[in-house]
Amino acid sequence: MNYETHNYDILIVGAGGAGLRAAIEATNDKSVKVAVVCKSLLGKAHTVMAEGGMAASLDNMEGEDNWEVHFRDTMKGGKFLSNWEMVEIHAKESAERVRELEEFGAVFDRTEDGDIHQRPFGGHTFARLAHVADRTGLEMIRTLQDKAVHQGIDVFMEYRITKLFKDGDRISGALCYNRNDGKFTLFQAKAIILATGGCGKCFAVQTNSWEGTGDGHALAYEVGAELMDMEFMQFHPTGMVWPLSVKGVLVTEGVRGEGGILKNSRGERFMFNYIPDSFKNDVADNEEEANAWVKGDRQKNRKPPELLTRDVVAKAILEEVKADRGSKHGGAYLDIASEQSPDYIKKRLPSMYHQFMRLADVDITKDPMEVGPTAHYIMGGIKVNPQTTESKIKGLFASGEVAAGLHGANRLGGNSLTDLLVFGKRSGEYALKYAKNCEKTPSVSKEEVDRAIEELLKPLGKEEGENPFTVQSELKETMGKYCGIIREEKEIEKGIKIIEELMKKEVAVPDHRDLNTAWHAYVSLKSLLTVSLALAKSALARKESRGAHTRSDYPGYDEALGKVNIILNKSGEDMKVSKNPLPQLPENLQKIIDKYEQ
Numbered sequence: 001m002n003y004e005t006h007n008y009d010i011l012i013v014g015a016g017g018a019g020l021r022a023a024i025e026a027t028n029d030k031s032v033k034v035a036v037v038c039k040s041l042l043g044k045a046h047t048v049m050a051e052g053g054m055a056a057s058l059d060n061m062e063g064e065d066n067w068e069v070h071f072r073d074t075m076k077g078g079k080f081l082s083n084w085e086m087v088e089i090h091a092k093e094s095a096e097r098v099r100e101l102e103e104f105g106a107v108f109d110r111t112e113d114g115d116i117h118q119r120p121f122g123g124h125t126f127a128r129l130a131h132v133a134d135r136t137g138l139e140m141i142r143t144l145q146d147k148a149v150h151q152g153i154d155v156f157m158e159y160r161i162t163k164l165f166k167d168g169d170r171i172s173g174a175l176c177y178n179r180n181d182g183k184f185t186l187f188q189a190k191a192i193i194l195a196t197g198g199c200g201k202c203f204a205v206q207t208n209s210w211e212g213t214g215d216g217h218a219l220a221y222e223v224g225a226e227l228m229d230m231e232f233m234q235f236h237p238t239g240m241v242w243p244l245s246v247k248g249v250l251v252t253e254g255v256r257g258e259g260g261i262l263k264n265s266r267g268e269r270f271m272f273n274y275i276p277d278s279f280k281n282d283v284a285d286n287e288e289e290a291n292a293w294v295k296g297d298r299q300k301n302r303k304p305p306e307l308l309t310r311d312v313v314a315k316a317i318l319e320e321v322k323a324d325r326g327s328k329h330g331g332a333y334l335d336i337a338s339e340q341s342p343d344y345i346k347k348r349l350p351s352m353y354h355q356f357m358r359l360a361d362v363d364i365t366k367d368p369m370e371v372g373p374t375a376h377y378i379m380g381g382i383k384v385n386p387q388t389t390e391s392k393i394k395g396l397f398a399s400g401e402v403a404a405g406l407h408g409a410n411r412l413g414g415n416s417l418t419d420l421l422v423f424g425k426r427s428g429e430y431a432l433k434y435a436k437n438c439e440k441t442p443s444v445s446k447e448e449v450d451r452a453i454e455e456l457l458k459p460l461g462k463e464e465g466e467n468p469f470t471v472q473s474e475l476k477e478t479m480g481k482y483c484g485i486i487r488e489e490k491e492i493e494k495g496i497k498i499i500e501e502l503m504k505k506e507v508a509v510p511d512h513r514d515l516n517t518a519w520h521a522y523v524s525l526k527s528l529l530t531v532s533l534a535l536a537k538s539a540l541a542r543k544e545s546r547g548a549h550t551r552s553d554y555p556g557y558d559e560a561l562g563k564v565n566i567i568l569n570k571s572g573e574d575m576k577v578s579k580n581p582l583p584q585l586p587e588n589l590q591k592i593i594d595k596y597e598q
């Protein structure tokens with residue numbers, strides 16, 4: 001088999017926020033060789049699409065924000081299933097990381113006093129999201145990319161990693177192919193950081209870019225790392241529902257943060273009917289108080305119910321549609337036009353204005369948007385050490401959306417972008433330490449590489465076999481039907497059976513390697529099937545409803561399940577499911593939660 005070989009100390013897979021932040025940290029030491037590999041172009045990673053902002057207790061707005069309140073909000077939003085240590089680190093370090101991003105060159109929106117402006121988002125007690133209008137991800141990527149390139153990283157664009165290798169119990173390398181010419185490259189490395197993002201592409205109605213196929217989850221699983229919390233796929237309450245060609249495209253929570261309200265077909269502001277008891281202290285139960293908060297009177301008043309956590313709002317919209325009170329195309333109406341002036345909307349939400357104007361012919365400064373739930377973000381992922389981000393496999397690190405632990409059963413909006421900064425930095429730092437302690441580069445077995453290439457080439461030019469795009473469509477339909485927002489035992493079982501059948505299907509693609517999109521679809525399919533099975537099996541095991549995971553047959557919390565994470569391991573050819581007790585929350589942190597609950 002023909003392939004090129006490169007040797008690096010640290011290989012970073014992914015050039016989104018997490019990968020780039022890791023690269024900046026790792027290249028602080030000029031004696032190590034660092035490469036970044038991404039399957040799209042530099043600057044095109046999914047992070048670029050982030051809109052609303054990044055959450056950090058900078059305390060630039062009203063209220064008295066600090067890491068403790070951020071800690072409490074994240075734990076509560078995640079239904080207390082998060083890894084407390086990760087939540088504490090994130091709450092304590094995110095403000096510093098945001099200020100540092102500004103030092104790297106990010107130009108945030110400002111308050112009248114010249115501080116970084118922060119906008120309110122669901123589940124955050126205070127206005128906490130530092131942002132650049134509704135194009136925050138673009139500024140983040142631009143800044144990190146400039147910095148990383150100037151630090152001297154080697155970048156391999158449009159290279160897709162398809163397999164990881166170990167030498168004994170250590171990570172040792174990765175195989176990839178170039179998406180343009182199909183040629184193979186082997187990277188030998190002492191440490192590898194996976195920063196490959198999410199897996200929204202398991203669903204048909206979803207918000208992710210084409211990259212979100214769960215490659216990192218599948219790569220890590222195949223090489224023996226553990227996956228955790230995979231049942232928790234966040235369905236964002238507000239995706240576009242019309243026109244059909246753009247169904248699922250995200251409508252940022254920033255619209256509600258800026259005062260947008262949700263109404264049903266009767267014009268009723270229905271979120272007042274869906275306030276859970278646990279949020280009664282945080283959320284206004286009448287229009288007068290909610291409106292006063294939007295107008296800026298935030299010390300005395302509770303925030304609008306539209307800013308409840310995403311799991312609550314998504315289910316409320318579904319309920320309205322089920323009760324025949326949905327919008328014309330099966331969602332709800334999101335109205336900012338009657339709350340804010342056209343100038344304000346265009347200044348704070350320019351991308352939303354253009355998105356609706358161009359894609360749906362709707363002027364959001366005059367008319368309401370139609371919105372409904374869409375698969376958005378996977379809280380689950382690779383189980384990592386909370387301090388170092390190292391997985392169970394020595395030398396294999398993970399951060400960003402591909403890693404699990406911070407968000408528990410439900411992520412608060414804005415916490416992902418600071419997750420990338422905080423834990424991306426830590427991945428870079430600890431991978432650097434690890435690589436420097438590693439005397440020689442571990443080796444990769446040539447036979448294993450040959451076998452991996454053979455496996456990749458298998459569908460090329462086959463006479464008979466399924467079209468990988470068709471199998472992908474069947475998978476997405478299955479996931480939406482059996483593992484969507486509301487789940488039930490028999491349905492999930494059906495879903496698992498279909499996924500297992502799809503896994504057995506032989507696929508055929510045209511016999512060439514240059515720009516072969518069907519071949520790329522085959523590679524994506526393998527990752528999508530693995531993460532879909534992981535999601536379905538975890539959903540079956542969690543016999544309760546918590547956060548983003550709702551079981552119609554187990555509608556309430558189960559106390560025992562609230563104390564465990566669901567873990568998935570590769571055992572031979574089987575996906576083994578087990579339960580792992582959550583680490584005990586220390587008394588000082590429990591006191592913080594109790595303090596802000598009163």
Ligand SMILES: Cc1cc2nc3c(=O)[nH]c(=O)nc-3n(C[C@H](O)[C@H](O)[C@H](O)COP(=O)(O)OP(=O)(O)OC[C@H]3O[C@@H](n4cnc5c(N)ncnc54)[C@H](O)[C@@H]3O)c2cc1C
Nearest residue numbers: 014015016018039046047051052053161197400401414417
């Ligand atoms: C529309 C939208 C808006 C959002 N807005 C916000 C927001 O306002 N605030 C917030 O906190 N969160 C937001 N999120 C979530 C957030 O954007 C993501 O969780 C985050 O950007 C993920 O970053 P990442 O660095 O983990 O991965 P990504 O940015 O997804 O990057 C993944 C990288 O890995 C590479 N890659 C993947 N697989 C391979 C492979 N096999 N080989 C080589 N390279 C590979 C990709 O090419 C890419 O470079 C939003 C999400 C969406 C969908």
